[in-house]
Amino acid sequence: NRQYILETRPKGVANDKNVVLKTNSVPAPKDGEVLLRTIYLSLDPYMRGRMSDAESYADPVKIGDVMVGATVCQVEQSNHPDYQKGEWVLAYTGWQEYSISDTEGLMKLGKNPENPSYALGIMGMPGFTAYMGLLDIGEPKQGETVVVAAATGPVGATVGQIAKLKGCKVVGVAGGKEKCQHAVENLGFDACIDHKANDFAEQLSAACNNGIDVYYENVGGHVFDAVLPLLNTKARIPLCGLVSQYNATELPPGPDRLSMLMGHILKKRIKVQGFIIFDDYAHRYEEFAKDMQTWLSEGKIKYKEHLEANFENTLNAFNAMLNGENFGKTVVQVQQP
Ligand code: NDP
Structure with missing residues (x-):
């Protein structure tokens, strides 16, 4: 063994x-x-x-x-x-x-x-996480702009596809051209921006010309820095993960931007809510499983x-x-x- x-x-x-x-x-x-x-x-x-x-x-x-x-x-x-x-x-x-x-x-x-x-994956923990975080905390409405990073991973890909089913404009963020192409061509995202590009923040801003209503947070780091100024009043941030930091051994170098972040949250009345999928939502697994089974069998989710x-x-x-x-x-x- x-x-x-x-x-x-x-x-x-x-x-x-x-x-x-x-x-x-x-x-x-x-x-x-x-x-x-x-x-x-x-x-x-x-x-x-x-x-x-x-x-x-x-x-x-x-x-x-x-x-x-x-x-x-x-x-x-x-x-x-x-x-x-x-x-x-x-x-x-x-x-x-x-x-x-x-x-x-x-x-x-x-x-x-x-x-x-x-x-x-799709029928288990990551799929369930995408579903509950987006729908229960993100509360996406038709016509709104949803941004999600790690866009081709099991959580991000599912978030974006569900947001499309809800009538949103979806902008993904992923590492590299191949992943971005997959998000647009196979997953049906409206755009997907490579976070490794030098002009990543400018490209994201151009793709989100109506601002961002829901930012589904998977990664933190420089992606969040580019997202923050684009958030609309009353934007929602399901805080799912911060994968860019998981191997970090110390806090990133200054300057201290905490007061700027808090100021943004205050003035724009942004909702930021963390969640831990089974601790918070175990009782809603059946609801997710039923919807996801249907979407998969109808070919609506890849x-x-x-x-x-x-x-x-x-x-x-x-x-x-x-x-x-x-x-x-x-x-x-x-x-x-
Ligand atoms: P993925 O399979 O998508 O893997 C992580 C991805 O993160 C990588 O493939 C990479 O994608 C991206 N990434 C890594 N470092 C960086 C960086 N510095 N900047 C930007 N992107 C980066 O993971 P999952 O779909 O399984 O999980 C996504 C997130 O959801 C994680 O943060 C995870 O912890 C969280 N999660 C939270 C749960 C909860 O209950 N709260 C439950 C399940 C997951 P790329 O190449 O596109 O950059």
Whole structure:
């Protein structure tokens, strides 16, 4: 059983002395338990927070423990009457090939699901995050301008496509020409601006000629700097993530711009609201699942995965995702079905 163990806490980018691949024996299930074989592992930005012991909404992974993460598994052996060998489940078993579960918290995906890995992306946590943050906090109205960064990732791509379904003008922000092209040509965004361009702020301003009504915040950093002066009175900011900062070891250099930011929020009466998807919205999952299932089956929402085929590359794939080298939802194929 190969497992990624958190041995030391990273400073900056996590390395293979922090997160170490080790081989242990495959555990045996007791009465009432199942042995799960990991097929897909989801890699998500929040995992960087779990490697750190800075105060957060969730406890850090303990030193010596397996890295946490959502997985899609098949039941390999069952000592539980409700589960049979070969069945698929959504689980939270982390960066490892095999695990034991008492079945609590497992979500059944059936014997032969069409797209099992979708449960980690468009039908799972990232899709749900996009849906609730945009609709419940962003409250987009027809004709308004919605801006979202990390626009081709699982959250951003979904935010933009839902905003289009609600009749908004959607401007994406992404790293590089290929991603921007994908957002416009395949996802139906009205525009997508490359944040690595020297004149990024000017391009964003030109694309948002009526200002910005909803800024769905995924990244922070220089993207937010360019967004701030474009925000309209009564703009809404669902504060979902700040991925540009997750590997930061210190605050960015001055000058201190906090009073300018607060002044903007005050004068423009901007709503900024953070949220943590399952803490705040777990009770609304069914509503999301029903809408998303319909949109997917009608071809109204498109979904792209970035599959890492080697379990040995999990840590590299994780770091690459934080650095924008993924193109779509990052999923590791841990074992073959
Ligand atoms: P992605 O797969 O989109 O990966 C992160 C992306 O962030 C990269 O691909 C890159 O895209 C972009 N990025 C990285 N660094 C920078 C930078 N310095 N400036 C601008 N963009 C950058 O991630 P997800 O869709 O899974 O997650 C998106 C956000 O949502 C994250 O902040 C995450 O933490 C948050 N989140 C929050 C949840 C909540 O409950 N609040 C739940 C789930 C996710 P590019 O190459 O286009 O720049």
